[in-house]
Amino acid sequence: MATTSSPHDAVQVIATNRRARHDYAVLSTLECGLVLQGTEVKSLRQHHVHFGDSYALLRAGELFLLGMNIDPFSHGTHSNHEPQRTRKLLVHKRELRKLNRHVQQARHTLIPLQLHFRRGRAKVLLALAQGKTHTDKRKTIQQRDMDREVGRVLKRGNR
Secondary structure (H helix, E strand, O other): OOOOOOHHHOEEEEEEOHHHHHHEEEEEEEEEEEOOOHHHHHHHHOOOEEOOOOEEEEEOOEEEEEOOEEOOOOOOOOOOOOOOOOEEEEOOHHHHHHHHHHHHHOOOEEEEEEEEEEOOEEEEEEEEEEEOOHHHHHHHHHHHHHHHHHHHHHHHHOO
C-alpha cells in the first residue's frame, strides 16, 4: 500500500543562518524541538525571528538555545513573551550524551542553522561545528571561485 504525503509533512522554513556556514565548518547536524510559548509560535509564523548570534549550551543535562530573538507578537496582550529568553531544546538522551562528548572533548560549538515548522511543530536544525580561521575562510572562497570558473569553462565547451 502506497503512503501519500500530506502537505503537513512538508518543511516550512522560517529563517536560515547563512553566516554560520561561512564562520564555521559544519561537522554534523541534528533536528531539535523547541519549547515555546503561544505568542512565540504566532510570531514565528510571521517570520519575526533573528538568530545570527545564537548558540546552544549544555547545562545540567539539558540543552538550551541562547541569543535567539523572537519579536513580540504584534497582537499580543500583557502576557506577551520576552524576546531574548533562553529556550529549551528537545533531544533524545543518547543524542545529548553524544553532543556533550563532542563539545567537552573536541571543543566544538553548537549553532543553529535553520528554523522551520515540520508537521506544525517548530524545529531548529542544530549543527555541531568548529570555528574557521581567517585562512580557512580564504581557502573556502578560493575553492568556490575555482569551481565557478570550471563550471564556466565546461559550459562554454558544450556549446
